[in-house]
Each structure stands twice: as structure tokens, then as C-alpha cells.
Amino acid sequence: MDVPRTMQIQEISAHPGPVPGRGTQRAVQVCKYIDVTTCIGCKACEVACVEWNDHPFRETTFDDTYQTMPSTEWNYWNLIRFAELERDNSFMWLMRKDQCMHCEDPGCLRACPADGAIIKYENGIVDFQQDNCIGCGYCISGCPFDIPKFNPQTKKVFKCTLCSDRVGQGLEPACIKACPTGCLHFGTKDEMVQIAHSRAHQLKTQSGFANAGVYDPPSIGGTHVIYVLHDITQPELYGGLPANPVIPPSYTYWKWLAKPAGLVAAALGILAVFFHRITYGPKLPESEAEAVVTEHPDEVDAGRKEKP
């Protein structure tokens, strides 16, 4: 199969066995780097995402902030979260672009029970394959960032694709293209991490943000969407960004250790009852039992010769 270079599959949800074709190509990890400190909250990225993916226009809600709506939706994958912060007798808007973080260790993929419904490419993009999705919603509870959203009509789940269709053709994601301030960057993970750290350093030394840092949480192996925040010690201020995102152990230890152990135990149990029957025989009703002359023929004297 002729697969575009960067779109080789690395992981498949609920797939018994290895990913065919794994490791055949050099992996180029992509990354979206979002500099929260230079975002002006214009929402060109929200519009670009809607336009590229042909999402229907949605009604916005007004909650006394500039936030378009309370959360991402099954057909609205990108949202600028507004938070107001009082700091040093002054006032700041924290505006964080919220979308799928494309985790290196994706909780959605770990939780998914359907073969091939969620895949991760070698380049790090995590993509839902709705054709294989069964609509169970486990990915919703597996995601530490509350990103996957369910469509009750079609019973499928959706999220940001990191424009896998554009990236596969060598283009940058739509949001990156639309950003007017250049606070959104796209490139290899190594490059993006490097410039993110130099930006954080600049904030610390020149702009008085002593706690500035890069958000690339190691608790899930890092993410392919990274932020530079004014204050890396309080990510929750930025519209509920989790400080220590973890996948619930239900979808790690339980799913991959206890469940197979349960299957093995069930198989052993079925074998056990079979071997019980051939070892101990049945419990016969009394009248049938009276036809039995001996129960332990194996104990008969071994030296006794059989009659010819």
C-alpha cells in the first residue's frame, strides 16, 4: 500500500497482535506548539478548523467572557478557553487554545475496545477511525483532557485530527495557517520543543514571568501539542488544563493485566470441569449406582494376570 511518508501507522486500538508495517520507516514526529503568551484570542484558528473540516456553524453561548461555547463538541474541535486572572494588582486574560493534545501515550487509544477505531501514526497524530468506532464512549473517560465528544445521533466520537489529511500531504494544520500573530507553530517535535524552551527562557529573563515554562507532560509520555505558559506551576488556571494528566488505571493495569488473566482463568475453569468429570465421574441416582460393582479398578493388584 502506498502510504504517504508521514502517515505510517504506529499503534492500533484493541488490535490483537503487532501493527503490521511497524518500524518500516524513519519516524518524523510532528508537533503543534502553542505560545499561550502571544495569543490574542482572535479565534481565527476556531474558524479555520470549522472551515477546513466543513463543520456546521454553531450558535455561540454568552457566559460573560469571550469564550465561544462552554466546551468542544463532536463537530467543534478547537476552542479558545478564556480565564481572567488578577495578578500583582493587575488583570490578565489567559487564553488557551484547547483541542486534542495528541498524547504520546493516548488514554483514548488505551481504553478503546474496538479494533482499529483509534490509531496513532508514526508521526504522533492520534486519529479516530469512525468506521470502526462502536460508540461505547470508553475513550471519553480514558482521556485526561476531556476531549473526545459523542454524537448521539450517529453514536460515534470525534475530536481534533491535527489535520492528518493536510499533514499527510505535507501541509501544516489549518489552525496554524490561519493564526495572525504567529503564536501557533508546527514542525518536528524536537524543533518545537527547542523553540518553546527558548521562548520560556525569554519570558523568565526578560518579561518577569519567573514561572514560565513548557507544558509537555511526561506523565503521558509527552504530547504532540505543547504549550508555553506564563505560569507552568498552575496549568489549571488556563481553563482547567490538568497539571498531572494520567490515564485511569482501569485502562492500563486492569485492561492489559487483569482482563487477560481473567480470560486465562475462565479457560482453565472450563478445562477444570472437564477434567473433574473424567477423574471423579458423575453422581448417579441410587438405583443406577447399584449397577456399579467397583469404583477403583486401578487399585487392583498389578501382579494379577489378565485372563486370555
Add this chain to the structure above:
Amino acid sequence: MSGSAERFDEKARAAFARHGRTLIRRGELLRHPVYTRVLHWTVAIFFVLALISGFALYSPWLYRWFTPLFGGGPMTRFLHPWFSLGFTIAFAFQFVNWLRPMRWTPNDSRWMKRLKAYITNADKAEPRETGFFNAGQKIYFWLLVFGTVFLLITGLLMWFDNLTPRWSVAISYVVHDIAALALLAGFIIHIYESTAQQPGTFRSMIDGTVTNDWARTHHPAWYEEVTGRDRDRDDRGT
């Protein structure tokens, strides 16, 4: 148990007895009437459907084997909660129907002490006090009762997991598994005991009858209560 539940149960039994019939030959006893048989197999069919559709989603190793039985992944996911609901409702009726004979007595605690002898078939027959259901059967019944409660609660939380809190879904994921595995273990033993291990048992749930001998051997106290005869001193072969 509440009086109205008992009255309903009696009315149901009578209604089913009017419509169905049980053929009892000479030397046989009525074991399970029409109502019990209908309830049991309704529960059993829903249980097996819920079990297989559930295990399709339980493990990636079973997913490809079992989902085709139900018409694919999405259909399996759709049907599983409905099978389970059917099971729960049917089992609720069976709970009311069997609550009294399933009560735990001191005889049952004594029976448990002889479990090893039971498993190794060391005895020719059950102890004289063993009634309509032995302790093992009662354990399976109560395992089902409590298992069903846990399965229902966690199942509902997961069925609507686009609405329920994510932490509750993650916990339900584990508890649902544990309850299902416990029920599977009981189910394996239940099938075994009622078919290969104790000949003459399976027909009790198909035709509703058992032989006097079977009753005398496996449930002597019930035999004596129903026939008024002493299980040790009667003619054999009847």
C-alpha cells in the same frame, strides 16, 4: 418478602400452570413447574446473549470472534445493554419465585463443611437434611443476585457514559468485569453440575420432572417432604 410479591408469584404460577402442562410418569416427581421452567430459560437465554456480547467488548482477543455473531461492533455495543436489561427483568421475577427455597439455613453451613467430599464424589448420596436446593445452588443464586445489582449499576453508568462522570465510568469498567467474571465462574459450575456431573438433572428443567431415585439421592429432605416416605427404607428402582 412482601405479601403482594408473594401473591403475584402465586398468581403467575397458577396462570402458567393453566396454560402449560407437566407430564409426570410413575416413579417420578414434579420438580420445576411450568412457570419456573419458562422463567429459567428466559433468564438463561438473555444471560448467554449478554455474556457473549459482553465478552466481545471485554477483550481485544475476543472482539473479532464475537462481534460478527451480533452483526458487527456497533451492533454488539447496542445490543449488549438490551440483552442485559432483559436478563435483569426476567431474573427479578425468578428472584421472587425462588426467594423462599433459597434461604440460607444451618443445614447449608453444615453442607459447606463437607465441600471436599462433595467435590470428590466421596459419598453415595447427599446428607439427609439436604432440601429442595443444596447450599451450592443457593450460593450460585445469591451470587447472581448481588452480581446483577453491581452489573446493573455499573452497566447503566457505562451505557450513558457520554453523560456520566468520567471517574465513575473508569471505576464501573473494573467492577463490571469483576462481577461478570464471578458470574461466569458460577455459570460454568452450574452448567457442569446440571448436565455432566449429575445425570437426570437437565430433564428437570426441560420436562419439569425427576425420578424418585434422583430425588432420594440428591435432595433427600425434599423427597421425604413431598412423598412422605423415608428415603432409606423405600423400594429401590422406583
